[in-house]
Amino acid sequence: MTWAAITGWGKCMPPATLTNADLSTFLDTTDEWIVSRTGMRERRISHVSATELATVAAARAIACAGLAPDDVDLIVYGSCSNEEAVPNSASGVQLALGATRAAAMDLNTACTSFLYGLSAATAMIRTGVVKNAVVIGVELISRYMDWSNRSVAVLFGDGAAAVVLQASSREEGVLGSALGCDADARATLRVRGIGCGYANQGVTLGDTIWDFDGPAIFKRAVNAMSAASTRVLAECGVAADAVDLVVPHQANLRIIESVARHAGIPMEKVMLTVERYGNMSAATVPVALVEALDAGRVRSGANILMPGFGGGLTWAALLVRWGGRVTPLGEATRELAPCPESALELVNGIRAIQDPHGRSAAGLAAPVFIGK
Ligand code: UT7
Numbered sequence: 001m002t003w004a005a006i007t008g009w010g011k012c013m014p015p016a017t018l019t020n021a022d023l024s025t026f027l028d029t030t031d032e033w034i035v036s037r038t039g040m041r042e043r044r045i046s047h048v049s050a051t052e053l054a055t056v057a058a059a060r061a062i063a064c065a066g067l068a069p070d071d072v073d074l075i076v077y078g079s080c081s082n083e084e085a086v087p088n089s090a091s092g093v094q095l096a097l098g099a100t101r102a103a104a105m106d107l108n109t110a111c112t113s114f115l116y117g118l119s120a121a122t123a124m125i126r127t128g129v130v131k132n133a134v135v136i137g138v139e140l141i142s143r144y145m146d147w148s149n150r151s152v153a154v155l156f157g158d159g160a161a162a163v164v165l166q167a168s169s170r171e172e173g174v175l176g177s178a179l180g181c182d183a184d185a186r187a188t189l190r191v192r193g194i195g196c197g198y199a200n201q202g203v204t205l206g207d208t209i210w211d212f213d214g215p216a217i218f219k220r221a222v223n224a225m226s227a228a229s230t231r232v233l234a235e236c237g238v239a240a241d242a243v244d245l246v247v248p249h250q251a252n253l254r255i256i257e258s259v260a261r262h263a264g265i266p267m268e269k270v271m272l273t274v275e276r277y278g279n280m281s282a283a284t285v286p287v288a289l290v291e292a293l294d295a296g297r298v299r300s301g302a303n304i305l306m307p308g309f310g311g312g313l314t315w316a317a318l319l320v321r322w323g324g325r326v327t328p329l330g331e332a333t334r335e336l337a338p339c340p341e342s343a344l345e346l347v348n349g350i351r352a353i354q355d356p357h358g359r360s361a362a363g364l365a366a367p368v369f370i371g372k
Contacts, residue, residue, distance in 0.1 A: 004125035004133075004173040005323045008067065008164030010060025011290040012053045012336065013277070014046035016343035020154070025344065026351065027150040034154050039253025043157025043278035045343040048336055050081045050140035051089055053160035055096040057286075058134050059332040062097070065164040066329030069099040072164075073130035076121050077106045078113030078282045080311065081140040085196075093136065103130070109181075110189075111249055111310025113137060113282035115318055118163070118306075119177040125167050136162040137282040144194055144208050147351045152210045155251070157278040161286030172323040176236040178228040182220055182313040188213040189311040207354055217313070221255050225307040226262035228317035233263075233305070236319045240264040242303055247288045249308035250274035259307055271297060281310060293326060300324045 019042050020031040034040055046053060054077060062069055075097075077090035090104035109116045114137030121133035138160035147153050165173060192198070193208035225248070233240060243265055248256050253274050260270050271292040273284070280287060285306055292298050300322060307317040341349070 002126050002128065003168045003171055004122040004165040005168035005170065006163050006173055006320065007166045007323070007325070008061040008063070008065025009161070009290045009293055010057050010064055010332065011159070011161035011287045012056035012060065013159050013287070014044045014048065014053065014336065014339065016045045016047060016339050016341065016346055017042050018045050018157070018343035018347060022344040022347070023154050026147070027153060029150045029154055038155060039274045040154065040278045041275050044159055045142045045346045046140055046158040047339040047341060047346055049083055050079065050138050050160070051083060051092040051096065052336065053140065053158070054089070054093050054136045054138040054162070056334050056336055057138065057160040057162040058093055058097060058136055059334040061134060061162040061164045063330040063332035064328035065166065067132070067164065069097040070101055072097070072099040072102040072132060072134055074121060074124065074133040075099060075102045075104045076117040076133060076135045077104070078117035078135060078137045079106070079139055080108050080110045080113065080281060081138065081143070082106065109310065109314040110312055111251065111279070111281040111284065112308040112314045112316045114286050115306060115308045115316040116179065116314070118174060118318060119179060119316070121165050122174040125165055132164060132166045134162055134164055136160065137284070137286040139281040139283045141281060142347065142350060144191065145350070146208050146210050147347060147354060149210055151214060152212050155279050157280050159277060159280040159283040159287050161283055161290050163286060163289070168323070170323065172321045174318050175321050176232045176319045178232040178235070178317045180224070180228065180315050182224060182315065185216065185220055185313050187211065188216045188220070189313060218252065218255060220313055221251060221309040222258045222262070224313070224315035225249070225255070225259045225309050225317065228315050229259065229263045229305055229307045232317045232319045238303055238319060243269065243305045244299065244302040245292060245297060246270045246305045246307070247285055247292060248306065249310070250277070250284045250288065251279045251309065263305070265305070298322055298326050300326055
C-alpha cells in the first residue's frame with residue numbers, strides 16, 4: 001500500500017507586525033478587548049503578493065525535503081487570497097519556483113483550504129496520480145479586509161507555509177480525513193465585493209463588506225471541529241490520549257480551548273500561534289506545524305491531530321502520523337524583499353484607497369444565484 005509522507009516543510013511570515021495598539025489608532029477597540037475575547041496580540045501584514053509569500057514558503061519546503069523544484073509533480077495552492085482568478089495562483093508559484101514539471105491547482109475552502117489540499121494531495125499520491133506534491137496554505141487578507149469594521153479587522157493576518165508530500169511504503173502522513181461543510185450557515189461568513197457576482201457593481205480594490213456573525217460562527221466552529229476530531233480519531237482507531245500534538249486552526253483561543261476540552265486533550269499538547277499571528281485562514285495550520293517542528297515539539301512517529309473550520313462553512317479534521325525525520329535535509333536561499341514600511345503604514349496605505357465616505361461597497365447585494 002502507498003502512503004504520502006510529509007518530508008518537507010517551510011513557512012514565510014511577512015516581517016511587519018501590527019499590534020493591538022496599532023489597531024486602536026484607527027478603530028474603536030482596545031488591547032484588553034482583543035486579548036480577552038480572542039487571545040490575539042499581534043498579526044503580520046504583508047508588503048509582497050500572496051504568490052511571493054507562497055513561493056518562498058514552497059521553496060523552503062522543497063529544500064527541506066531534499067528535492068529540487070523540477071522534481072515536483074503537483075502544486076496545490078490552498079487559499080482564498082488570489083491576485084487573479086485566471087490564470088490561477090498555483091501556476092504563478094510554478095513559474096516563480098521553476099517547477100516546470102508540476103501540475104498546478106488552486107483550492108479554496110477558505111480557512112480549511114490547506115487541510116482540504118493536504119487530504120486531496122494525499123489521495124492523489126495514494127492512488128498513483130502523482131508521486132509527490134507541494135501543498136501550500138497562504139493568505140493575504142490585509143488587501144481585502146474592511147479596515148473600518150472592528151468586528152473583523154482585529155482578527156486576521158497574512159502568512160504562508162507549505163509542506164512536501166512524497167509517496168512512501170510506510171504507514172505515515174495523513175491516516176484519515178473527516179471533511180464536511182455546514183452550508184446552511186454559509187451566509188454567516190461572506191466577503192461581499194470579491195468575485196464575478198460583483199463585476200458590474202463598481203467595486204474598487206479593498207472595497208469589501210464583511211458579513212460576519214461572530215457568535216454563530218463560534219458555536220459552529222466548536223461543534224464541527226470537535227465532532228470532526230472525534231470522528232477521525234475513531235476512524236483511525238487512535239484514542240484521544242494517543243494524540244501527541246494538536247495543530248488546530250487558530251481563529252480564537254477560546255474556540256481552541258473548547259475543542260481541546262471536547263476532544264479530551266490537554267492544552268499542553270496544543271500548538272498555539274494565535275497570540276502572535278491571529279487568524280491567517282488557510283496559512284494558520286501549516287505555519288503552526290512548521291513552528292512546532294522548529295520548536296522540537298514533533299517527535300518521529302507522533303500522532304498529530306489537525307482540526308479546522310472556515311467560510312462555507314467548511315470543516316475538517318486530519319490525523320497525521322509523522323515519519324522518521326524531524327529535521328530539514330536542506331535550506332532554500334530564497335528570501336522576501338526587505339519591507340520598507342511599518343505594518344501600520346501598510347494598513348494605512350490600504351485604508352487610503354478604500355472608500356472613506358459611506359463605503360461604496362455597502363450597497364452591494366450578495367449575488368442571488370449562489371443562494372442564502
Ligand atoms: O476562521 C474563520 C472562523 N472564524 C471564527 O471562528 C470566529 C468566531 N467568532 C469569534 O471568534 C468571536 O465571536 C469574536 C471574537 C468574533 C467576537 O467575540 P464575541 O465574544 O462573540 O463578541 P460579540 O461579537 O458578541 O460582540 C460583543 C461586543 C459587541 O458590543 P455590544 O453589542 O455588546 O455593545 C461588539 O460590538 O463587543 C463589541 N466588539 C468590539 N469591541 C471592541 C466587537 N468587536 C470589537 C472590537 N473591540 N474589536
